[in-house]
Amino acid sequence: MSDRSWRRSPEAFAAGVEQALEWMVRYMGDAETRSVWAEREPGEIASKLPRVAPADPEPLEDVLRDVQQIIEPGLVRWDAPGWMAWFPSNAHPDSILGDLLASVTAQQGMLWTSSPACTELETRMLEWMRCAMGLPACFAEGGIGGGVIQDTASSAVLACLVAARDRVTDGAATRAGGDACGGLVAYASVEAHSSILKAVGICGIGRANLRLIPTDDVYRMDAAALAEAMRRDVAAGLRPCCCVATVGTTGCGAIDPVSEIAEVCRLHGVWLHVDAAWAGTAALSATHRDMVVAGAARADSWNFNPHKWMGAAFDCSCLWLADRRPLIDAMSIDPVYLRNSATEAGEVIDYRDWHVQLGRRFRAMKLWVLLRRTGVSALADMVGFHVSLAEIVERHVQQHDCLELAAPRSLALVCLRHVGGDAETQRVIDRVNSPGRFAATHCVLDDRLAMRVAIGAISTDQDDIEALCERL
Numbered sequence: 001m002s003d004r005s006w007r008r009s010p011e012a013f014a015a016g017v018e019q020a021l022e023w024m025v026r027y028m029g030d031a032e033t034r035s036v037w038a039e040r041e042p043g044e045i046a047s048k049l050p051r052v053a054p055a056d057p058e059p060l061e062d063v064l065r066d067v068q069q070i071i072e073p074g075l076v077r078w079d080a081p082g083w084m085a086w087f088p089s090n091a092h093p094d095s096i097l098g099d100l101l102a103s104v105t106a107q108q109g110m111l112w113t114s115s116p117a118c119t120e121l122e123t124r125m126l127e128w129m130r131c132a133m134g135l136p137a138c139f140a141e142g143g144i145g146g147g148v149i150q151d152t153a154s155s156a157v158l159a160c161l162v163a164a165r166d167r168v169t170d171g172a173a174t175r176a177g178g179d180a181c182g183g184l185v186a187y188a189s190v191e192a193h194s195s196i197l198k199a200v201g202i203c204g205i206g207r208a209n210l211r212l213i214p215t216d217d218v219y220r221m222d223a224a225a226l227a228e229a230m231r232r233d234v235a236a237g238l239r240p241c242c243c244v245a246t247v248g249t250t251g252c253g254a255i256d257p258v259s260e261i262a263e264v265c266r267l268h269g270v271w272l273h274v275d276a277a278w279a280g281t282a283a284l285s286a287t288h289r290d291m292v293v294a295g296a297a298r299a300d301s302w303n304f305n306p307h308k309w310m311g312a313a314f315d316c317s318c319l320w321l322a323d324r325r326p327l328i329d330a331m332s333i334d335p336v337y338l339r340n341s342a343t344e345a346g347e348v349i350d351y352r353d354w355h356v357q358l359g360r361r362f363r364a365m366k367l368w369v370l371l372r373r374t375g376v377s378a379l380a381d382m383v384g385f386h387v388s389l390a391e392i393v394e395r396h397v398q399q400h401d402c403l404e405l406a407a408p409r410s411l412a413l414v415c416l417r418h419v420g421g422d423a424e425t426q427r428v429i430d431r432v433n434s435p436g437r438f439a440a441t442h443c444v445l446d447d448r449l450a451m452r453v454a455i456g457a458i459s460t461d462q463d464d465i466e467a468l469c470e471r472l
């Protein structure tokens with residue numbers, strides 16, 4: 001007879017939380033004193049882990065000991081004040097609290113019926129974010145468009161490409177597949193994120209049919225070149241389908257001219273998706289909003305990641321659509337075991353129809369707790385503060401004899417290089433990274449190496465930036 005040893009009482013959970021909390025608080029507090037990069041050899045962590053799972057229960061103390069001794073040394077400190085690599089990935093404590101509450105509720109938000117609270121809080125959080133960021137009314141709750149939380153920007157662009165593909169083929173791509181995708185073409189700039197290339201491959205447009213449009217001298221998509229590429233494709237009997245404009249490119253944060261691109265897309269009935277994965281957060285700040293949301297009213301879809309700069313613990317990616325129908329038409333399926341009266345009455349949102357997967361996490365909770373506990377004004381203030389820190393780095397580079405800006409500073413991202421060439425720039429990157437206080441990564445602009453300083457970790461302060469300048 002089973003002893004039901006798998007069950008846990010709320011009291012046992014509370015005792016476990018108390019024990020784990022000790023580790024969590026210590027971990028959160030020591031980001032400044034640890035090396036930012038994990039100094040381990042490949043396989044070193046795995047070698048300390050048993051090959052098979054335990055058959056019998058182990059005490060939590062043993063688990064927490066191994067978290068500290070085996071896992072912790074292999075963790076990269078994205079939360080460190082010296083974190084300036086790639087982009088920030090902040091997990092604000094208020095959002096962690098929200099995530100914990102969401103985990104306890106164990107919701108599955110695939111249908112309204114499977115979790116009315118998960119569905120309705122999500123819809124309202126997208127509306128809160130839309131208003132806080134000054135995004136246009138075409139994305140509003142209650143209209144023909146609306147918002148959804150995706151796991152990542154990669155999933156968001158894939159979903160929008162599928163919708164765009166079906167809009168052009170009148171659903172034939174989903175119904176029939178194969179030849180229905182013939183002749184479809186997508187567009188993005190040479191500086192656009194690699195997730196677009198992945199998505200065109202997955203959705204059947206094909207990687208060879210993604211046109212990488214050249215950029216101007218500050219790495220923004222050249223709208224005239226886009227117009228010419230589309231004109232040529234149409235003349236050749238091809239079918240332009242979707243264009244992705246980037247607001248804040250991964251390399252140097254360039255902001256594509258969305259309004260001009262929208263004009264070109266409109267001429268050919270092409271779906272315009274805006275990828276503002278990192279820079280979107282800056283729209284919270286009135287000072288930076290206009291450059292981030294410019295042209296958004298003319299986009300079919302618009303996406304940003306609160307899990308980057310804004311502080312929502314990974315994962316959380318907000319996607320808005322001006323018209324949700326093409327996405328839902330492409331993603332909707334109706335298996336008998338999910339049928340229910342609310343769906344059939346057509347009165348509710350079933351978010352399973354807004355992306356690839358069926359099951360979905362209760363991500364809105366962490367946004368709700370973050371927005372209520374921290375407040376929009378404080379998050380806007382954080383953006384302004386990080387931009388002001390980036391201005392310090394920018395000025396330092398401008399005044400330095402051996403360094404130069406590799407691109408204009410974009411918000412809190414500075415790209416720089418050594419005037420002596422790539423080998424010297426690599427030496428600068430290595431020296432900044434080597435003592436373990438700072439993490440910075442690179443990009444390539446015009447075939448030349450550049451070092452990226454992506455400021456935005458919640459803990460970064462002015463003395464960290466002064467120390468970075470000193471190091472540079």
Ligand code: PLP
Nearest residue numbers: 152153154193248249250275277
């Ligand atoms: N788009 C841009 C501009 C990015 O910089 C990134 C990642 O850094 C992505 C998309 C992909 O984001 P995700 O990891 O959420 O798929």
